[in-house]
Amino acid sequence: MERTESMLAQTRPPGVADVDPGSVLLPGHDVPLGRYTTVRRLLPQRARRMVGAWCFVDHFGPDDVAQRPGMEVPPHPHTGLQTVTWLLDGEILHRDSLGNVQPIVPGQLNVMTSGNGIAHSERSPAIHPPVMHGVQLWVALPDPARAGAADFAHHADLPRWRDGDLDVTLLVGEFAGERSPAVVHTPLVGVQLELGGEAPATMALRPDFEYAVLAMSGSAEAAGVGFEPGALLYLGSGRRELTVRGGAGARLLLLGGTPFEEPLVMWWNFVGRSHEEIAAAREDWMAGDGRFGVVADDSAPPLPAPALPTTRLKARDRTGGLHG
Numbered sequence: 001m002e003r004t005e006s007m008l009a010q011t012r013p014p015g016v017a018d019v020d021p022g023s024v025l026l027p028g029h030d031v032p033l034g035r036y037t038t039v040r041r042l043l044p045q046r047a048r049r050m051v052g053a054w055c056f057v058d059h060f061g062p063d064d065v066a067q068r069p070g071m072e073v074p075p076h077p078h079t080g081l082q083t084v085t086w087l088l089d090g091e092i093l094h095r096d097s098l099g100n101v102q103p104i105v106p107g108q109l110n111v112m113t114s115g116n117g118i119a120h121s122e123r124s125p126a127i128h129p130p131v132m133h134g135v136q137l138w139v140a141l142p143d144p145a146r147a148g149a150a151d152f153a154h155h156a157d158l159p160r161w162r163d164g165d166l167d168v169t170l171l172v173g174e175f176a177g178e179r180s181p182a183v184v185h186t187p188l189v190g191v192q193l194e195l196g197g198e199a200p201a202t203m204a205l206r207p208d209f210e211y212a213v214l215a216m217s218g219s220a221e222a223a224g225v226g227f228e229p230g231a232l233l234y235l236g237s238g239r240r241e242l243t244v245r246g247g248a249g250a251r252l253l254l255l256g257g258t259p260f261e262e263p264l265v266m267w268w269n270f271v272g273r274s275h276e277e278i279a280a281a282r283e284d285w286m287a288g289d290g291r292f293g294v295v296a297d298d299s300a301p302p303l304p305a306p307a308l309p310t311t312r313l314k315a316r317d318r319t320g321g322l323h324g
Contacts, residue, residue, distance in 0.1 A: 024234040044056065063132045083137070135216065213232070
């Protein structure tokens, strides 16, 4: 879908002047995840499909799960992507078909690389913290990584530093001279920014990257646009710096990367390049032929894939244009 100036005006919050036509505020929409969790899906949307290789952004919580099971997502497959999980509150137990069983808590990062195929489940442990809050993101894998071997990495120690009133945690990529231990396959960055006061903070950006900022908690302002938790502000490319401000404790997630030029077909839990590729992945998952393996230490029945649409799936570029 082509982005128009009228669309930009409609997506701006009330009272904010249209001073930056390169920005689009994306409020997201609610999507059920498993039986007990609802997420706000920020990417993909018709107005913006990707930010760099980031092709999927879900923000969940903060939810009171003291008397509830919390997250319950049974075994399911992935192809052609990396999953990136970051928590602000709570605990999730990751299990996958490589044999990994790994809890994650706030301040730690899980990165799972599907390659040609992997399966995993995500559940809150039986005894879990009372609040669940975090994000899960997908990164589209380029050729040839998307056809490679699956992998999983847990990072308990990430680069962290203080810049004035700003606490910075680098999840993936490089930023301000620091480098994350997480493996990426395209130029990419993900950074948590925690504001410590009302004073604005300015940071250097790469003009060849396109960027977006997700408000995870607390009201904030970025590039002169105010937005609330659960909204994603797309900033475009060509920027050399970004100024953010907000109340103490506001937490933002800055996402960026070089524009991803390979058109994608995204359907259910698969990222591919053609209808045939997606259909083959679905068939392999439903047949249980070994491509995706069996999730370790999880006896729950795997999620069945939905039926394919009656029309042919078509690849879309990062702006939503159709290919093929």
